[in-house]
Amino acid sequence: MKTISYLILFILLCGVGLDIWQQNPQPTAPATQTVTPANPPDTAIQKVAETTSTAPPILQIDPGGHKALIKDIAFTPDGRYLVSAGHDKVIRVWDLETGQTVRTLRGQIGVGPEGKIYAMALSPDGRWLAAGGYPSRWGIRLYNFASGQLVALLKGHTNVVLSLAFSPDNRFLVSGGGDSKAILWNLAEFKATALNSTAKAKALDAILSGHTDDIYAVAFTADSQRVVTGSFDHTLRLWQVSDGKLLATLTGHTDKVYSVAVTSDLQGFGNLEGLNHGLIASGSWDYTIRLWDGQTGRFIKTLANQGTKVGSLSFSPDGQYLVSGVGTKGIGNDCYVWSIPDGQEIVIYREHDNVVIATAVSPDGQWVATGGGDNQEIHRWSLRNGHLKQRLRGVGASTWAVGFSADGRELGWGNTWTQSSPTNRGPLEYRLTLPKADAMDSFLVLRKITDGGSHFIRAQDVHGDWALSHRAGGHYGYKDAILDIRHHDSTVASIERSATDGYGHTSYTFTPNGQRIISGGGNGNLSAYNRDGDKLGDYVGHTGDVWAVAVSPDGQLLVSGSDDQTVR
Template identity: 45%
Template sequence: MKTRFPLLFLLCLLLAGPFTPAQAQDSPRLVIDTGGHQAKIKDVLFTPDGKRLISVSNDKTIRIWDVQSGEPVRTLRGQMGEGDEGKLYAGALSPDGRWLAVGGMLADNPHDGSAIRLMDLQGPADAPVRLLQGHTNVVLSLAFSPDGGRLLSGSGDNTARLWDVESGKALAVLRGHTDHIYAVAFSPDGGRLVTGSDDDTLRLWAAPGRSGTRARLVAELTGHTDDVSAAAFTPDGNHLLSGSWDKTIRLWDGREGGFIKELADIGYWAGSLSVSPDGKKVLVSCGGGGCSSNPEKVFSLPSGKRLLRFDRHDNIVLATAISPDGRLAATGGGGDHEIILWDLATGKVRHTLVGKGSPIWSVGFARDGGGLAWGNENTQYVFFDKGPLQHRFQLRRAGLSADRKGAALESGAPSRTALESGAPSRAAPEGGAPGSAALQGGISGNGAAFDPGWGGPVEGEGPMNRHYLRAIETVGATRIRTANGQVHPTLEILENGQVRHRITLGPTDGYDHRSLTLTPDGRTVISGKMGGVLTSYDVASGKKLREFTGHTGDVWAVAPSPDGRWLVSGSADQTARLWEIETGRPLLTIFAANDNEWVAWTPEGYYTASLNGGRLIGWHMNQGEERLARYYPAERFAKQFRQPRVVAHYLATGGDLERAIALANQEAPRQGRVKKTTATDLLALAPPMVTILEPNDSPFTTGQSRLDLIAEARSVNQEPVKEIWVTVNGRNPGQQGERYPRDKRRRVRLDVKLALDPGENRVAVYAKNRHGQSEPEMLTVNRAEPRPDPDRPNLYLLAVGVSDYANPYYRDLDYADDDARAMARILRGQQGRLYGRVSARLLTDKQADRGGVLDGLDWLLRESTKRDVSVIFVAGHGQNDGRGGYYFLPHDVEPGKLRRTGVKWIEFQDTLEQLPGTRWLLADTCHSGGVTGKPSPTGRGEADITEALRELKEAVGGVVIMAAAGSREWSLEDPRWRHGAFTKALVEGLEEGLADFPPPDRRVDIKELDLYITQRVKELTGGRQHPMTEIPRMAPNFPVALVGAR
């Protein structure tokens, strides 16, 4: 038997250590939210109307998606703990769409076994969760009866149970299987049940009645020669299909269980089966055994003729579903844990539902101790070298190796000025560790050298670089390997070519060795394993030293620091983590999204991040097993926990939080002092919970011009609700919300009439207490317009570009003025097309003095109306004042007189807050997106616009922000482009129409433009510049240009 579920309930308990009651574990914990799944997807389920898709995953989340748009609608989280507690392995939806059942590792102690959670999807968001308890091991499969009144569950305890949904009582326990039950199903009339097991058999049962009759075994179905992984009845109930790890699909009599035929030899282990509503097709997925070359397949029933191959996934797929109308298939799996919606007849992809991360296959530690690197490609198929290093993360400061001028890259290839490529080496480094003091703990004042953050692409040819230390295979006479040189349960430690120790794993300690390294002194070996298990062993004795607890997915890569004190690891959970080897203590977790947003955090929750990186993590707050958990993006508590200098000093002091805060406070102005906050403190700070009571459907279409909205805000702690308010398409619709005095009001209501715009309206309701505001509760309303409005909106543009500064001190830009001219030309070209009138105020060089810029902002406020689009484009230098303020530098700025001669960023922020209508900011201020602590191209001063943009998006809702470069990057310009890379991409995307992605519709919307700019700037600069964009959830997608011939 192949072990599909190696980390059983026993492993969950062993790794968790001594039992602690759940109520003692309810301190909030930071978790990643990439917008998609991060671990195996176990089930996908269409709602009865086909409008929603529900996905259930090992990552402990349930996600609900809109089928038409592919957009996420809602994420459900339940009680969870460290390690495996809370992992989901099965899901089922009642035929009426009301009840969602999920099962998995849901026990909180070794006595209760594993519960099934039953959630009412049609009830209020905070409705209780019902628990069905009785299984003594993990629940692996679930199915509702056709009438929705009964639920069938299969478990790792080798039994199946039949439950009454209304009462929650077990109607029957089905015994007889001798191994885990991964497949259960009801016949269409509810009279038959089937169970499929890892004992290679299926069992067909006569369902018991509610009057107390027992389930009766009709037949034992034998013939498969390996685990039975899937089973499904045809809609008429006449046939039963089964899928197995023996790589076959078998067809059986659905009423008596007789074998009919082998329907197909599929060439891989069957992962999941779905039968179309008309009973003419069966979809089977690859659950292992060569999925990269054997895609999902569709067969005709009952002939077994292959109709279609679907090859868009690159790894195992354990979840399939077919829509109620039989047109769409949903398959969940692959290396990125994606869900693909595709046409069942043609294989054409409709949507790919996927998060922003990717598994990490390779890691390295900079030999100077200054940073880490990792890669997301598995290309080498060599145990110690699975793929190239692609991305850098800086731990301490280093000088930039390029300036904005002369940044052209030949043929788009990355520059190799700072690093030289070299031959890979898996031997220990010779001599000392250059710069190894970078992470020495307890060195007072060393935090000034630290500046943790994104470092850009790894430069240098080849999969490895001599400036990075990878996994060490050999130190002197000591060598490590697995028994077969690949992933294997046995690790061998050799001395002078002879095996000295063998360490063989089982289902309770990681199952197999997936990555290995020696420490540079050859005394310790570290092994990464399945399921997030990471362990160190003593080379001399072969005994286990300690566990490194934190990863939740297979650990595919490990590498030590040159001094042997620290370890970096990379995992299928899409994170890289920094550890202290001697103690196993975590120091830093890093997640980098594929859109170049990133976040890094300490175990206590203090973090540093890119512009939108705070959205990638959040605080999970358990509410007990009978309630859904609450979740707050980390941005909600940014005031307490977004502390880059604390993170820097935390690394410098080797993880001493108290000292890190004290050192950060010595550097900070009084108003910026950090007060120590623990995760438990967040329970008292949490903002109110918002619920929209009426209307209770979203999205929906109306012919009315006004909407009656009733919403409620409820305090979740002792803090009273201070205010509740609503926005439409990111704008305040006129009323200023209901404000409440600081009294004992814990539950308040908002009842308003809202004016709707023609077309899509995104309505968002917020509430706040004195500590912060909630996430928006949203609904989408489409207002049908009986007659199209012939009047186009007007557009107002303020375009500012300064290259020729009055003071030579700042004259090192060539094309900022040309960038502003290009933006004005592009948008003026839309007059009479997308917009009725385009009014542009262009300020370049001498025109762009301080007074001119401020006058331009006033002009925008005077002219723009609710129907219009307002655009601000700024290109030139920016500078911080050392007190948390940021300034745009106009033509007449004077060194040393920033406050009097610069334009403070708050001027732009205030203007955007007051502007009605659609608002769009484009910022290219030389360090756009952030280069904290780096010298400007002139070598004078610092410029970091990140905090200014962050404050803008938090203070002013609904503004689309585009920043020219990512964190720690130059905003590059080149004589060949006669523009900055950012504006070059804007010209191509809007003026040349290259952002009109297939299928072309001769218009470019903001999301298309964002995608084109992101891809094109990366291409133009050889991966050295990555624009960042903020498109608020509450703002609808909108067109920015019509392209092609008039």
Template identity: 35%
Template sequence: MRHRIYCFFTLISIYILITAPFAFADLPILKLNTGGHMASITNVIPMKDGRHIITSSMDKTIRIWDTVTGMETQKILGQIGGGPEGVIFAIALSPDERWLAVGGWFGQSVDTWGNIRIYDLKTGRISRVLRSHQSTVNCLSVSSDGRYLVSGSADTTLKVWDISDKFSLVNTFKKHTNTVSAVSIIKEDGDYKIISAGVDGKVILWSLNEKSVLKTYVHTTGLLSLAVSVGYIAVTGVIGSNIVGGSYNIVILEHNFKPIKEIVSDTLPLGLSFSPDGKLLLAGTQYPPFAAKVYDSQNGFKEIVSFKKFDYVAGTVAFLDNRTAITAGGTHNEIYLWDINTGDIKRQIKGIGNEVWSVGIKGKDIGFGYEDTLIFKKQNLALENFQKQAASENMSINKYFDNKAA
């Protein structure tokens, strides 16, 4: 009898496991719409009109913003739901702004981890999925003529895709010995040159025409960020045990891979971008004091301004134009556009509300806050009354506690 009961429940369990995904597949997923990103911002791309920018985030969304109004104009939802599947690490836009390539962690198995989604930006729909990488895709770059897309992955490889031939895979490069963290493709002297940086500390120059390595530079620590201008290559990144007591620097190379400058910084730089004219280098930050900095490439990469509005990691950077920097990050996942000469803020873009780091309950009272060292408490205020009062004052619950709780 016990054996029959056991078999019965075993069969029921198997049935539930098989049918549950289908039963819940059509159920709606409730998501807060704060008007901004709800997790770390991983990329920012300025658009050709000089007004709009595209951002991606670990909240699994891609958003387009009007930098004049600060409002979101388009949102692309890729893979929404619990768990890390769907987080976005990299995006790249074709020069004609038709195609948006998106990489990240897109599944629970090796078969889907390294997928690259190609979106039709106008419709926001997936046009095709590129399958070849065996792990997460961390970086993407499109050539200036829109011919090739290059992807770098935690599987240690670089892959080149021919956009003009339906994104067909044309080559795979295998010289890195650890995660490829950054990549850039440039058209030079009739060849397509690919520059990659990795956690193995290597910067590698590849020739697509020759399908071979041209030069290699080896840094003392793992590399996370890369930027390329007409005259220079900038790399940085201190990871793991090297963070404390490590070398907080940015290395500047000429295109022949000769190191010409080491910029020492106290902020542990993360995220690099050259201005469109190549005269300025912008660096984000991943360690206190949290400050994004701008360096003058025509004056020995001398620091000209430090932007100190962030309270946490801000490693996503770009230039809107030659005078306007974009930095994104902080505990509230904010986007700042600011003047590179004065540091004055031109536009701040962020969602409403705050992250909840602390919660306290006492009887029918509840309190919470966005500082991890604080628990806000409100005495003698039942939760239902608290909600009504917050609503009548046109406040979010978070704001109510910020202003009135002790």
């Protein structure tokens, strides 16, 4: 499908950075290329040879912090730095003394979702940094963390890489993907072993059949002998590192498993009879956190029901506490600290204003880091009492509302969420006059809007006898996965979204003539459709969820706002 060419008005929403540029729909060439064997295996680690890229770069404006969903965070072994990565295609290293980014790592990127980081991990000794995401053909990037040098591309997944973890002995990396496959990488010997249910276990083939859905969570046990994987098929599986054999299937969750954490050997917990190999904790979209035996996979207890989807889990180094994040938008944004093994709420942290799917505990056990919220902030707070120590963030802000003036000459937007309507999520707070075609290099002046933008035109979900409405559905059950196109109160077409095109319809509008429909979604997806529900093209550029759209009165311009902190 041909990408729609368009002119982007790219605004850094603190008001200090402006640029206007023509979108180049071609992805950049890689800064590095892999050396492929003459007969490459299906799964291989490939060393990197340096090359020089001749392709034009894609413009990036750096606000000093993340500008899309934060997927993973990790403390360095000395506790002085924090590493973070997410959908904005950037790995950031933060100095915790100053609160500033001291290094950024960027891999190969392209337009739209190409280059998004869905998983990141730092080895326990601080030597290796691994990052994976979309598309899978680019592989998992393995960096020397001290130098920032890319040393290998790990290729084997046939779908997006969703989860990564290093073994405590620093010898192995495990990855989970959208291909329902986990791969165990031997970093010392440059080998890869596919985790499969039939390895030396043919007699149990019917039971040990492997995951049947995305693997969003992976972790090693403390002795580096076993790997646990958590999947959207509602199960966890425990594998043997030495040969990839499946040891146990852990059932009990009634919805998707999104997070796992493992702690070291525990002592002194007499009420957890027979437990001497540590704990596995699993978090699910069924709102529960479950505990399992780290050696056998035996179910121990349901630790807690936190009332929201569990977005992330992290144990304290001593195994006495478990931190959980939140994976549900708009239904409470609290993070929790639970005592182990009784599940008592020690701390409820309420400073975030949106989902938190990245958590970490400092090596000394004093601090918790949580990443998320409307403006993709990282908070560092006390494990013991929840007191906020530090916010790590840039200078931008998410955009929740956009609109045009009645004459189409002014553009307005807002950074405040007040309601959950796909056509109006909050007031318009700033405006600027659009330059004429013959004066594109003219200076743009930002002005405040004092009345909330009542005279501006926003998204329109009704046009004459036609109307738009969303409903729940799809593979993931999102509340806005399906957009119904209705005529005279009857549904004539429906547009269903999945993981490949944004999960849901977060914003939508008719064009002024009513002939086309514009819909924004997750992960930067923004598309045009006709009234039969056929896709006409994609507007490529956003890296975060598109929360607001509007079309100029003459139907010539589209404006969109996103949590990637840009208006386009």
